[in-house]
Amino acid sequence: xxxxxxxxxxxxxxxxxxxxxxxxxxxxxxxxxxxxxxxxxxxxxxxxxxxxxxxxxxxxxxxxxxxxxxxxxxxxxxxxxxxxxxxxxxxxxxxxxxxxxxxxxxxxxxxxxxxxxxxxxxxxxxxxxxxxxxxxxxxxxxxxxxxxxxxxxxxxxxxxxxxxxxxxxxxxxxxxxxxxxxxxxxxxxxxxxxxxxxxxxxxxxxxxxxxxxxxxxxxxxxxxxxxxxxxxxxxxxxxxxxxxxxxxxxxxxxxxxxxxxxxxxxxxxxxxxxxxxxxxxxxxxxxxxxxxxxxxxxxxxxxxxxxxxxxxxxxxxxxxxxxxxxxxxxxxxxxxxxxxxxxxxxxxxxxxxxxxxxxxxxxxxxxxxxxxxxxxxxxxxxxxxxxxxxxxxxxxxxxxxxxxxxxxx
Amino acid sequence: xxxxxxxxxxxxxxxxxxxxxxxxxxxxxxxxxxxxxxxxxxxxxxxxxxxxxxxxxxxxxxxxxxxxxxxxxxxxxxxxxxxxxxxxxxxxxxxxxxxxxxxxxxxxxxxxxxxxxxxxxxxxxxxxxxxxxxxxxxxxxxxxxxxxxxxxxxxxxxxxxxxxxxxxxxxxxxxxxxxxxxxxxxxxxxxxxxxxxxxxxxxxxxxxxxxxxxxxxxxxxxxxxxxxxxxxxxxxxxxxxxxxxxxxxxxxxxxxxxxxxxxxxxxxxxxxxxxxxxxxxxxxxxxxxxxxxxxxxxxxxxxxxxxxxxxxxxxxxxxxxxxxxxxxxxxxxxxxxxxxxxxxxxxxxxxxxxxxxxxxxxxxxxxxxxxxxxxxxxxxxxxxxxxxxxxxxxxxxxxxxxxxxxxxxxxxx
Numbered sequence: 001x002x003x004x005x006x007x008x009x010x011x012x013x014x015x016x017x018x019x020x021x022x023x024x025x026x027x028x029x030x031x032x033x034x035x036x037x038x039x040x041x042x043x044x045x046x047x048x049x050x051x052x053x054x055x056x057x058x059x060x061x062x063x064x065x066x067x068x069x070x071x072x073x074x075x076x077x078x079x080x081x082x083x084x085x086x087x088x089x090x091x092x093x094x095x096x097x098x099x100x101x102x103x104x105x106x107x108x109x110x111x112x113x114x115x116x117x118x119x120x121x122x123x124x125x126x127x128x129x130x131x132x133x134x135x136x137x138x139x140x141x142x143x144x145x146x147x148x149x150x151x152x153x154x155x156x157x158x159x160x161x162x163x164x165x166x167x168x169x170x171x172x173x174x175x176x177x178x179x180x181x182x183x184x185x186x187x188x189x190x191x192x193x194x195x196x197x198x199x200x201x202x203x204x205x206x207x208x209x210x211x212x213x214x215x216x217x218x219x220x221x222x223x224x225x226x227x228x229x230x231x232x233x234x235x236x237x238x239x240x241x242x243x244x245x246x247x248x249x250x251x252x253x254x255x256x257x258x259x260x261x262x263x264x265x266x267x268x269x270x271x272x273x274x275x276x277x278x279x280x281x282x283x284x285x286x287x288x289x290x291x292x293x294x295x296x297x298x299x300x301x302x303x304x305x306x307x308x309x310x311x312x313x314x315x316x317x318x319x320x321x322x323x324x325x326x327x328x329x330x331x332x333x334x335x336x337x338x339x340x341x342x343x344x345x346x347x348x349x350x351x352x353x354x355x356x357x358x359x360x361x362x363x364x365x366x367x368x369x370x371x372x373x374x375x376x377x378x379x380x381x382x383x384x385x386x387x388x389x390x391x392x393x394x395x396x397x398x399x400x401x402x403x404x405x406x407x408x409x
Numbered sequence: 410x411x412x413x414x415x416x417x418x419x420x421x422x423x424x425x426x427x428x429x430x431x432x433x434x435x436x437x438x439x440x441x442x443x444x445x446x447x448x449x450x451x452x453x454x455x456x457x458x459x460x461x462x463x464x465x466x467x468x469x470x471x472x473x474x475x476x477x478x479x480x481x482x483x484x485x486x487x488x489x490x491x492x493x494x495x496x497x498x499x500x501x502x503x504x505x506x507x508x509x510x511x512x513x514x515x516x517x518x519x520x521x522x523x524x525x526x527x528x529x530x531x532x533x534x535x536x537x538x539x540x541x542x543x544x545x546x547x548x549x550x551x552x553x554x555x556x557x558x559x560x561x562x563x564x565x566x567x568x569x570x571x572x573x574x575x576x577x578x579x580x581x582x583x584x585x586x587x588x589x590x591x592x593x594x595x596x597x598x599x600x601x602x603x604x605x606x607x608x609x610x611x612x613x614x615x616x617x618x619x620x621x622x623x624x625x626x627x628x629x630x631x632x633x634x635x636x637x638x639x640x641x642x643x644x645x646x647x648x649x650x651x652x653x654x655x656x657x658x659x660x661x662x663x664x665x666x667x668x669x670x671x672x673x674x675x676x677x678x679x680x681x682x683x684x685x686x687x688x689x690x691x692x693x694x695x696x697x698x699x700x701x702x703x704x705x706x707x708x709x710x711x712x713x714x715x716x717x718x719x720x721x722x723x724x725x726x727x728x729x730x731x732x733x734x735x736x737x738x739x740x741x742x743x744x745x746x747x748x749x750x751x752x753x754x755x756x757x758x759x760x761x762x763x764x765x766x767x768x769x770x771x772x773x774x775x776x777x778x779x780x781x782x783x784x785x786x787x788x789x790x791x792x793x794x795x796x797x798x799x800x801x802x803x804x805x806x807x808x809x810x811x812x813x814x815x816x817x818x819x820x821x822x
Contacts (some may be wrong), residue, residue, distance in 0.1 A: 020437070027433050031676040031719030033669060034563045041726060042669030118605075151445050250663030250671075257656040260690045261452030263441035264679020265674030272674025272681055280671045310441030317451060321656075 109182020519592020542813020
């Protein structure tokens with residue numbers, strides 16, 4: 001059903017799809033495994049066997065589906081993206097009771113999804129007194145979750161930003177703020193680059209991908225960067241960055257170059273998809289104690305996604321085939337205030353000197369725990385930062401005209 | 410299985426339950442979407458994979474190909490002990506020539522290849538002739554591939570694969586032999602040359618590597634390299650190498666770091682395995698016209714392999730972790746080396762770079778052909794091998810009393 005106004009939506013995976021999944025799970029053929037390797041070679045076999053058995057016999061998707069439907073108001077809406085026609089965009093839209101709440105667009109990444117916002121939505125929309133309130137829009141990116149996928153090549157960061165921006169306009173938010181990690185961070189920054197000042201009024205991210213400082217371009221900054229010693233904490237984060245670069249980028253290279261080849265196994269094999277995503281849930285978080293239900297809830301969004309799991313991989317290809325240094329994705333942003341929350345187990349550490357190239361980076365907050373999926377792992381920390389950034393006395397206080405987040409405007 | 414020093418004759422016989430399991434999975438296949446007009450830009454095209462899956466489901470007969478392989482390739486298994494890894498049962502093809510003094514030759518495949526790659530060159534190498542030498546040929550399934558057992562512990566690297574190869578040849582009575590390989594076969598034969606040159610007396614490869622000569626190690630080569638411009642073929646090769654080391658490298662990054670994670674979808678999804686391998690069969694060859702039967706047979710060897718497809722990817726992890734590519738780049742100077750250059754190999758190494766690999770006595774450059782030389786260009790590859798080892802060749806008589814010719818036909822030295 002196409003519509004330029006939001007249409008109420010409830011997840012309702014067809015019973016046939018659930019049965020098909022069960023048939024596949026029953027037919028799972030497992031690989032062998034070397035002795036005693038634990039996580040060295042990838043996801044351990046014992047974990048996969050346990051999860052597949054549970055997925056087949058005990059796990060209840062309908063429980064999770066019902067929970068999402070009852071807890072989070074979901075909608076779909078048609079958004080026209082230049083050159084790509086109409087994409088039907090699925091999203092959660094939770095308004096605060098506070099009419100002056102700040103409209104905020106939360107963008108997930110890969111292998112994230114719209115329900116990464118599940119824990120922060122109630123905190124943002126229903127704060128204690130003294131803290132600002134937000135109206136939260138948590139969308140499924142095009143190609144992810146229950147949104148349409150683009151059908152043609154070239155749906156790059158600018159297009160993602162266009163879709164997100166037009167979504168907010170279509171929901172009646174001419175001015176809004178953005179938040180994201182992973183691809184959501186890049187999308188949020190691109191929204192600020194393209195629509196900052198007039199529409200997008202502030203950016204908050206929990207991850208930064210930056211070009212390294214080039215001595216030829218920024219000689220003084222480069223000197224500063226190489227001559228400033230790292231703290232113990234920074235050294236740990238740099239070590240993690242190096243590990244990620246050396247051992248953690250296989251998925252990144254394959255998805256940037258041959259996403260279609262990879263997509264057959266992920267679309268066809270539940271355990272294949274489970275392993276591919278679960279590895280990131282394990283390696284990218286700060287020892288987050290995922291329950292089996294949480295893992296399967298998460299992977300099920302990919303398994304049952306509207307366009308299939310393969311479509312989600314293409315965000316890498318569309319954005320990494322051209323050099324970010326040339327496609328503008330690392331240009332500094334000066335039009336709006338930028339806030340950055342630093343979590344110790346994030347994948348990529350950006351030095352203080354390098355952060356000077358972000359642009360108008362006016363708020364930073366460091367934490368002692370938490371990893372890549374900050375909204376899911378450390379919701380109070382992330383929300384605390386957003387409240388500081390956007391609240392009274394914060395660097396992004398009152399950026400949206402008339403919507404400060406407080407009751408008595 | 411009882412360990413045995415003797416060869417067991419072997420015929421591939423995939424069980425009915427495995428065939429049935431595959432059929433069940435093919436019936437349950439769920440395909441991904443695809444962008445409009447994507448062609449090959451994003452990877453294996455959907456229509457190709459769907460066509461191959463449909464044929465695999467009904468039309469393609471594994472039993473027919475299984476029988477053909479068994480009828481064509483004389484196969485055996487043998488227990489080989491590997492220091493620190495126990496005993497591995499190794500599957501191999503062994504075809505003796507009618508020429509008594511034939512040169513024993515070990516053919517080593519790579520990934521995603523198999524012992525099947527020897528099929529076309531086998532009758533050529535073992536043929537008897539007055540003009541060119543004949544060979545006794547052994548083509549093993551590497552541990553973890555085809556119908557060989559896989560190692561169970563970590564750390565099974567190039568020198569372990571080489572140990573298996575060397576012990577196999579010795580136990581077959583070939584205390585001296587020559588080796589030929591591409592892909593992992595190149596790296597494993599390098600390890601053979603480094604560690605077992607008492608037995609492995611010469612190496613030929615169709616995938617030479619090497620780095621630019623450094624003055625400190627190879628002053629003469631360095632000067633040659635500095636003064637002699639790259640040929641047109643070498644320059645064209647740089648573009649090919651750049652493709653492989655850039656957008657063509659994803660599979661290797663994954664297999665070198667998280668092979669187990671990838672292994673679940675390769676083991677569980679026939680379409681996933683098919684797409685993963687098919688992409689290489691197309692991108693790594695020089696416009697080779699694969700038939701659907703060829704593709705499905707190659708993939709079926711992986712699908713029905715004794716240890717499963719995941720085991721085949723671990724060699725990338727082991728070699729990367731132990732940095733063994735660097736180790737085997739050191740020159741081998743005490744045995745002759747030969748290289749055949751094909752323009753669509755993955756990395757087209759300039760000759761001056763490959764000469765840093767040691768005692769290079771034979772070089773041959775071709776105008777066509779890719780990574781799977783034995784399968785794409787069998788006569789050309791065999792011609793090169795015959796030239797290298799035949800009368801007047803630079804590695805002629807590298808094994809005393811094994812000239813490749815019958816008694817009474819002494820090689821002209």
